[in-house]
Amino acid sequence: MVTMNDVARAAGVSMMTVSNVLxxxxxxxxxxxxxVLDVVAHxxxxxxxxxxxxxxxxxxxxxxxxxxxxTYFDEIADRLAAAFGAQGRHLVVESTGAxxxxxxxxxSSVRLSMYDGVILSVAGLTLTEIEGVRTTAPLVLLGEVExxxxxxxxxxxxxxxxxxxxxxxxxxxxxxxxxxxxxxGGPHDGAGMAAIRRAGWVRAHxxxxxxxxxxxxxxxxxxxxxxxxxxxxxxxxxxxxYDGVFAVTDSTAVGVxxxxxxxxxxVPQDVxxxxxxxxxxxxxxxxxxxxxxxxxxxxxxxxxxxxxxRIDGATxxxxxxxxPVRLVERGTTRAS
Amino acid sequence: MVTMNDVARAAGVSMMTVSNVLxxxxxxxxxxxxxVLDVVAHxxxxxxxxxxxxxxxxxxxxxxxxxxxxTYFDEIADRLAAAFGAQGRHLVVESTGAxxxxxxxxxSSVRLSMYDGVILSVAGLTLTEIEGVRTTAPLVLLGEVExxxxxxxxxxxxxxxxxxxxxxxxxxxxxxxxxxxxxxGGPHDGAGMAAIRRAGWVRAHxxxxxxxxxxxxxxxxxxxxxxxxxxxxxxxxxxxxYDGVFAVTDSTAVGVxxxxxxxxxxVPQDVxxxxxxxxxxxxxxxxxxxxxxxxxxxxxxxxxxxxxxRIDGATxxxxxxxxPVRLVERGTTRAS
DNA sequence: CTGAAAGCGCTAACAG
DNA sequence: CTGTTAGCGCTTTCAG
Numbered sequence: 001m002v003t004m005n006d007v008a009r010a011a012g013v014s015m016m017t018v019s020n021v022l023x024x025x026x027x028x029x030x031x032x033x034x035x036v037l038d039v040v041a042h043x044x045x046x047x048x049x050x051x052x053x054x055x056x057x058x059x060x061x062x063x064x065x066x067x068x069x070x071t072y073f074d075e076i077a078d079r080l081a082a083a084f085g086a087q088g089r090h091l092v093v094e095s096t097g098a099x100x101x102x103x104x105x106x107x108s109s110v111r112l113s114m115y116d117g118v119i120l121s122v123a124g125l126t127l128t129e130i131e132g133v134r135t136t137a138p139l140v141l142l143g144e145v146e147x148x149x150x151x152x153x154x155x156x157x158x159x160x161x162x163x164x165x166x167x168x169x170x171x172x173x174x175x176x177x178x179x180x181x182x183x184x185g186g187p188h189d190g191a192g193m194a195a196i197r198r199a200g201w202v203r204a205h206x207x208x209x210x211x212x213x214x215x216x217x218x219x220x221x222x223x224x225x226x227x228x229x230x231x232x233x234x235x236x237x238x239x240x241x242y243d244g245v246f247a248v249t250d251s252t253a254v255g256v257x258x259x260x261x262x263x264x265x266x267v268p269q270d271v272x273x274x275x276x277x278x279x280x281x282x283x284x285x286x287x288x289x290x291x292x293x294x295x296x297x298x299x300x301x302x303x304x305x306x307x308x309x310r311i312d313g314a315t316x317x318x319x320x321x322x323x324p325v326r327l328v329e330r331g332t333t334r335a336s
Numbered sequence: 337m338v339t340m341n342d343v344a345r346a347a348g349v350s351m352m353t354v355s356n357v358l359x360x361x362x363x364x365x366x367x368x369x370x371x372v373l374d375v376v377a378h379x380x381x382x383x384x385x386x387x388x389x390x391x392x393x394x395x396x397x398x399x400x401x402x403x404x405x406x407t408y409f410d411e412i413a414d415r416l417a418a419a420f421g422a423q424g425r426h427l428v429v430e431s432t433g434a435x436x437x438x439x440x441x442x443x444s445s446v447r448l449s450m451y452d453g454v455i456l457s458v459a460g461l462t463l464t465e466i467e468g469v470r471t472t473a474p475l476v477l478l479g480e481v482e483x484x485x486x487x488x489x490x491x492x493x494x495x496x497x498x499x500x501x502x503x504x505x506x507x508x509x510x511x512x513x514x515x516x517x518x519x520x521g522g523p524h525d526g527a528g529m530a531a532i533r534r535a536g537w538v539r540a541h542x543x544x545x546x547x548x549x550x551x552x553x554x555x556x557x558x559x560x561x562x563x564x565x566x567x568x569x570x571x572x573x574x575x576x577x578y579d580g581v582f583a584v585t586d587s588t589a590v591g592v593x594x595x596x597x598x599x600x601x602x603v604p605q606d607v608x609x610x611x612x613x614x615x616x617x618x619x620x621x622x623x624x625x626x627x628x629x630x631x632x633x634x635x636x637x638x639x640x641x642x643x644x645x646r647i648d649g650a651t652x653x654x655x656x657x658x659x660p661v662r663l664v665e666r667g668t669t670r671a672s
Numbered sequence: 673c674t675g676a677a678a679g680c681g682c683t684a685a686c687a688g
Numbered sequence: 689c690t691g692t693t694a695g696c697g698c699t700t701t702c703a704g
Contacts, residue, residue, distance in 0.1 A: 003681060014691045019683060027689055044470055049449045050389045051681035054696050059386065061450075069410035069417075069429065077405040081431050092428040093405065095417050113385045114397075134380055225620040254620050261622040284561040284590050286597040286622055339697060350675045355699060363673055387697035390680050 002043045011039040022047060061090040062307060063115045065106040067098040067123035070224075071251060072277050076142075079300035080119065087308070089116065100124035104133070112137035117307045122147065123193075138310035140303050144193035152306040154299055154321045158193065161292035161325035162200025163207070165246050165274035168290070168327055170208050172334040174244030174272050177201070178216040180231035181223045181252035194223070194248045197276065201246055215240050223248055228255025229262070236263045243271055250275035250282050250291055257285055257332070273332040287331025298323045338379045347375040358383060397426040398643060399451045401442040403434040403459040406560075407587060408613050412478075415636035416455065423644070425452065436460035440469070448473035453643045458483065459529075474646035476639050480529035488642040490635055490657045494529065497628035497661035498536025499543070501582050501610035504626070504663055506544045508670040510580030510608050513537070514552040516567035517559045517588035530559070530584045533612065537582055551576050559584060564591025565598070572599045579607055586611035586618050586627050593621055593668070609668040623667025634659045 004022075008015040013032060020028045021036040028036075039045075053059045064080055066073040073093075081091040092115075096102035103125050112118055117138035122130070127146050140152045147153045169177050179201050182194020198217065205212040215238075218231030228247055232255075235242055245260075247253035253275030257267065265271045267287060275282060278293035302321045309316055329336075340358075344351040349368060356364045357372040364372075375381075389395045400416055402409040409429075417427040428451075432438035439461050448454055453474035458466070463482050476488045483489045505513050515537050518530020534553070541548040551574075554567030564583055568591075571578055581596075583589035589611030593603065601607045603623060611618060614629035638657045645652060665672075 001681095004683095005681080015681090016683075016692080017690060020690085023683090029689060032689080044472070046449060046471070048390075048681055050386060050395065051696095052683080053386045054384075054390045054680090054698090055682045055684085057696070059450075063428070069405070069413040071407060071410070074405035074407070074410055078431065078433075081405075081433065085433075090430065092399070092430050094426065094428050095414065097414075097417065097421075113382060114395075135382070136380070225617070229620065254617065258620040258622055258624075281561070281590065281617075284565065284594040286594055288594075337697095340699095341697080351697090352675060352699080353673090356674085359699090365673060368674085384697050387680090388699080390682090390696090391698045391700080393680075 001048075002045045004045070004047070007036065007039050007043060007045050010043060011036045058116050059114060060088065061092060061115050062117045062119065062311075063092050063094055063106075065094045065096060065103070065118060065120045067096055067103075067121060069093070069095050071279055071281070072249070073121060075280065075296055076121075076300055076303075079296060080304060083300055083304035096123075098123055100129065104129060107133045107135060107139070112139070117311045119303050119307055138307055140307045140310070142299070142303055144196055146192075149320075150318050152310070152318050152320075154302045154306065154323065156294045156299070156323050157325045158196040159200035159203065161276055161294070161327075162197040162246065162248075163204040164200075164325065164327045165276065165290075165292050166201045166204035166244075167207065168329070168333055168336070169244040169246070169272045169274060170204065170210070172272065172336050175210070176213065176216060176240075176242045177205075177244035177246055177272075178218055178231070178235055178240075178242045179246045179248065180218045180228050180256050181220070181248035182227075183217065183219045183221055197246075197248045216242060223252050225251055225255030225258065228252035228257075229259040230255075232256055232259025232263060245271060245273045247273065247275045250277040250279040250289060253289055253291070253332075254281070254285060257289070267332050268334045272334060274327075275332075278328050282328070282330065285332075290330045290333040291328055292325050293328045294325050295323045337384075338381045340381070340383070343372065343375050343379060343381050346379060347372045394452050395450060396424065397428060397451050398453045398455065398647075399428050399430055399442075401430045401432060401439070401454060401456045403432055403439075403457060405429070405431050407615055407617070408585070409457060411616065411632055412457075412636055412639075415632060416640060419636055419640035432459075434459055436465065440465060443469045443471060443475070448475070453647045455639050455643055474643055476643045476646070478635070478639055480532055482528075485656075486654050488646070488654050488656075490638045490642065490659065492630045492635070492659050493661045494532040495536035495539060497612055497630070497663075498533035498582065498584075499540040500536075500661065500663045501612065501626075501628050502537045502540035503543065504665070504669055504672070505580040505582070505608045505610060506540060506546070508608065508672050511546070512549065512552060512576075512578045513541075513580035513582055513608075514554055514567070514571055514576075514578045515582045515584065516554045516564050516592050517556070517584035518563075519553065519555045519557055533582075533584045552578060559588050561587055561591030561594065564588040564593075565595040566591075568592055568595025568599060581607060581609045583609065583611045586613040586615040586625060589625055589627070589668075590617070590621060593625070603668050604670045608670060610663075614664050618664070618666065621668075626666045626669040627664055628661050629664045630661050631659045 008018045084091045119140045122143035141147045202212045220227040247256045275291040278291040282289040282291045344354045420427045455476045458479035477483045538548045556563040583592045611627040614627040618625040618627045
């Protein structure tokens, strides 16, 4: 490995001069600079970032830790990358594989010191587990679960969104609205998030003077398409009457649509469907998926802003941002 | 910030002992160990990875650099994370935003020194641009473009897959098979990959004694769903006759299905459709998407293996792996 | 079983 | 405009 020292020696200058050249600092003579660059190219020198990081005390890199690399997070990640890129910082994405122990590891430990800051998307941790975390590193939590007061936190208006979705279907004639995805079968399969969204589903019924029927909560842990399809299959098998489905995520909704097609139910004539996330994909399902838009731009914006102020060294009051949602209407709901 | 020195002082031992305790090295007394751990907990000490990295000369972290965080790459990333995790290494994912200059930056420069190795998914770079790269860091290239001999490279059997897809539709009666996605309108929008797949489309026609009609190459750069939908809209507007569509990626295919629904074409009765990638999503479109499966497990396996041997310090002959593909038949093609 | 010294590669601060 | 000094926080020698 060729070091800065090697370059300095070969160019007949001091290391400092090499450093100054490489960092585009002004006070270096033209010829010296040229000679140094020449030697750099010749020797194939590449700066050792690790050393620079140690010296500088920062890495100019922030991490976005997600439960998995799948959809929804990718659309947040792109926005975060843009936000941090604009500040001259790099974004890296790490996955916990949805394993709570990895989420904890991302929090409590060591790896924080590799980054100037971390945005952790909490999926599997409980409040108590997070309580135990003692870290002073810049950290912002993302996600639809309760977190301790002392952390910065960005979450969605989950219950409101779910209520919005449900109310929309009630308004256009559905009376038996099932809910698919995130059943608390497994502890870390979006169960926390789904519970809040289920509360919104209940609330919307109440708001309309109706009662949500527990028989319409389809079983199945997780929030992927397979859960949505299984939910519909379950409804069909059980013979229960239903004329609407609220899917706790768009990903689930895609499976719901597949299941309904399989069962020969027409959407939206026989069954209306609403998802949550408004993924790019929602525009391309057949029919287009009506979905709750979580304001990803706002989520990314707030996460980046909150992390930034911690990195800047401030120790402000923790902020808990709830990003408002809105309903985007497409073809899986009937005209109102 | 509390350092190892602080811990040592507070525990009345040397730094070395603290280090030994923290690294679970054997030759430390039971009581000493307990005392040290106690102080560590008390002071909230966390090891500084940057310093360890500098000292150790490695970071136990590898990077997967992708054009964007979207689908397909996420499904590779999950597999890579598993493969490297099993070796006690971390995987981080970085996005270039599909900008060639960022791909180059990922290659040539600095950032390589942050990682023990890099897997770069090449999307926008030309052969000449890659030729210019001089790096000795462990590096594996992924992607459907030509790369210099001297790099390890994993790619798919693109032309074969495209031919397979096309031949399948020809075998079940399609005679006018359009191709959607990756038109060389923009230089860095999957154009290289699409060109190879288009060659497979041509070859399949020849194999059947037919000629691919250039009028059936739908315009539109990129490989996302919007391109697929626009492709169908273009075909419809142009009034050209078609009874099959090969979409260069599944993502494109999703848009094609949306476009066909919009145009009132029945799939697969009026128009057959085949995609490429066999995304998890392919099972959940309506109807289910017939798709070329690129053997993602194999891709991830080879990429990890090739990188591993470079990290291990070997300088073996560069390997160029072509991963075989197979066709997964679902509802967008007719029974054969 | 524990400690002291040396240095990984770089840069901030200060001289010259 | 260029060089010297010192040290970021840790771990690998090698002594005790």
